[in-house]
Amino acid sequence: MKSRRELKNYQNEQHNFKLRLAVLGLLVLIAFSALAIRFYFLQIKRYDYYQTLAENNRISIVPITPNRGLISDRNGVVLAHNFFVYTLEVTPSKIDDLDATIAEIAKFVEISPVDMKRFNKQKDESHNFESIPLRTHLNEVEAAKFAVNRYRFPGVELKSRLFRHYPFGKLGSHMVGYIGRINDSDINNLDEAGLLSNYKGSDHIGKSGIEQSYESVLHGTTGFQQVEIDADGRAVRVLSSQPPTSGNNIILSVDSKLQEIAETAFGEHRGALVAIKPSTGEVLAFVSMPTFDPNLFVDGIDFDNWNALNNSLDKPLINRPLRGIYPPGSTFKPFSALAGLEAGIRKPPFSIYDNGYFTLPNSTHRYRDWKPGGHGNVDMRRAITISCDTFFYGLAMELGIVRLTNFVRHFGFGQKSGIDISGEIAGLLPTPEWKMRRYKQPWYMGETVIAGIGQGYTLVTPMQLAQATAILANNGLALRPRLVSAITNAKTGATTLTKIVVNEKIPLDENNLEIVKLGMIDVTLPGGTAASVGVNAGYSIAAKTGTAQVVGIKQNEKYNANLIDERHRDHALFIAYAPAEEPKIALAVIVENGGHGGSAAGPIARKVMDYYLLGKLPAVEPTVESAIATKPNENIPVAPVNPVVNAPEEEHFD
């Protein structure tokens, strides 16, 4: 080793260098010889073959579009499929006088103004040498008529194309989603993902819902044919081909009948419902009302339909379960309750005497209960059953906002549930740091107090609320929710179940859980805030009602639903799971401007649970009307979402 450290031996080094240079020179020689051999092979040995390909015929590679995978529900009911339709396609670059040609075609095949509009729009968006559909869905007679006269129209072709169709139309459209024509931004995304070549020949791509999020599963692999084409670009002979591989089929966890019952139950109401199977995290129903017909989008939506959907006050295009944010209201109380119990500050036999309001120490400000005069003696279980605000005001104050939010965050509040379709938003779980960042203001104790009853800044999506309920029903085991149960490989027919993903196991004291659950069961029993929902159910339901105010009610003003514009009425919320002893379904319902949670949202939940648990179809008219009168009106005090800087000394909630 020592000798290696000696000063360089220049002569030796020179010699070594030249030797290595010679080795590399040899490498050059070998590499160039390899090239020369390759040239010999291509240009002499196989000259005739390539000469033929290049001179007499031109070779062209024609993509063969794969069949898109089907989407069906958990029982095999197909929600999205493909069918062949005849389309009349025009290649503008091959036609001298486009207008005259179209006028001539119109003598055989009806071309409506809507068709023309769409054609012109696509013509402007595409390159001239692409073929563009002029008319789609030709019937047999029209197709035959054109076929006979085809020779007169070079550059116009009758093609048979696969079209996507959603047989149930509006049913579950936010979940299934839709496909639409590939646009420039899709092309950029595909290019960046290195997938563009697989989309040669594809006109459509998933734009929303399952269709978008499972695009890579559904699309399949594009096949191709190497064909010889003549001078006019017509295929003469197929040289080689590789068939396409169809996209894989997707089996949803959703039950389409359940979905239909839920959507019907909403009637004219706007809102959302998410039902989850707690033991697996599978989503059983995913409702966003109102819905829209995804078939409108497949072929490029026309201007009038788009305007109608986009400008509607009901906002049918919004995916409410994932993107609608609402204050949770009293549906938050079971989670506050568990936070208090787990922290050890509200252990039985703790109880309060509620005289109708709560005050912070050293303050005269009264946080009122929804029931004037109060509920009297209230322990934890009863506080949930009757939705006692005063009880939770005190609980939240003693727990503090940090402990409260840190605990409920485990139930998914303030974060995305991780459901397998994109577009979800995280809602909001406020903390003092967040408030400082957002409003440059310190956190006030009063904000903690109302956070205890799900008011103030807290915002949830229906998905989150359902997920939180499922986690509760599951005794703290948080599973990632998913819409896809299984994927069937189109080639092998093998079905792969999607995996259950455990997000976390929240360590909870069984006794504490028991108290909250008993309180929630009592909610649907006589005396509870949703007693009507439990009437003659035949199974036990654990539930919680909630109400979220849409517009601030001024001081000393009485909330009267009948006097308020429909769109300014409170949102009704309802969470439930059943059967309470062995939960098979957990759900959250939000009825926008529905008023009280028990009366507006509860019956929808009941119909869904009845069908899922008992196979019972809902009666034509709701049968629970009679019970509604027995329910107290739960007027929830609400802090305005945007805090008023100059808050009055005393707030009156009523």
Add this chain to the structure above:
Amino acid sequence: MFSRLLQGFFKHIDSFLISCLLFTMLVGLFVLYSASGHSLERATSQLINIAVALVVMWLVANIQPQQLEGIAVPAYILGVVLLIGVALFGDISHGARRWLNLGITKIQPSEMMRIAMPMMLAWFFAKREASPRMTDFAIAGLLLVIPVGLIVKQPDLGTALLISASGFYVLFLAGLSWKFLLGGAVSIGAMMPYFWSMLHDYQRKRIEILIDPSQDPLGAGYHTIQATIALGSGGITGKGWLNGTQAQLDFLPERTTDFIFAVFGEEFGMIGNLMLLLLFSLLIARGLVIAAQARSTFTRLLAGSITLTFFTYGFVNMGMVSGILPVVGVPLPFISYGGTSMVTLCLSFGILMSIQTHKKLVASG
């Protein structure tokens, strides 16, 4: 008097190299005119590129190799800093982050590394008093991996590969032990199945397509298929200038840049191809002679690396077009359209000339 002035002006230009270069560039201009669909505009623009590149070459040829040695480290550091800048603030185009917008102009720092890398490593080994030891090679390896890693991340695999090659040539010529080379080759070979098993299906698919483009005839494979048809149909003598059907009828993609060799091969045939190989061989041979005659460790290593990197460019491009190598974006030296590669190449040949023509001064001094 005038001839003496002229002689002084061309004192540092190697006449053999410049003759081969000018001839290659001339051929390139003719091919480009044909490939661009008879575009005088394209050819003129390339002519300007050539003019700029020749000026750069003349300037560099007149710099003393010692001065080059002096700027090796700053050039390398600047290059790495700019590459980090690209990674942080670079402009994205075609899905890759390669350009750095300096406000006045956009630059592609990876191009700069093509020269800075061999200079830096040659400087590094020139500085070692003793014969380089294993630790020296380890440090040199690190100097190589940092910029290459940054370029791989952009991602620009073609450039990363070629810069790795230029660095490897320096290591090899500096005396990297045969045992290590053999050991490295064997261990990489042995690790392959393991890496393969670690990859996702789609990643495997991509590598498979890289190796065998015919699996993806709609994407990467399309280029190769059309290029082999162009070459093959050229035959022995070629279809003649401006007569290549594949080239003229829009079948060939990127036919003025990376795939220009297909146009050349279609129009000038096997004879043309062999002539081009001969031209390249002459340039390489001259470069190797310059390296062998160089007096200092720095110039020797630099000349060797520059020459073999030039070979690598040519070989990878022709190999890719004729379908024996995977498709990576590498232009054909002196023929493909593009100012950056023209200037970088002429710069490197300027260095070769500088090394050759300043030799006497070094010897006497």
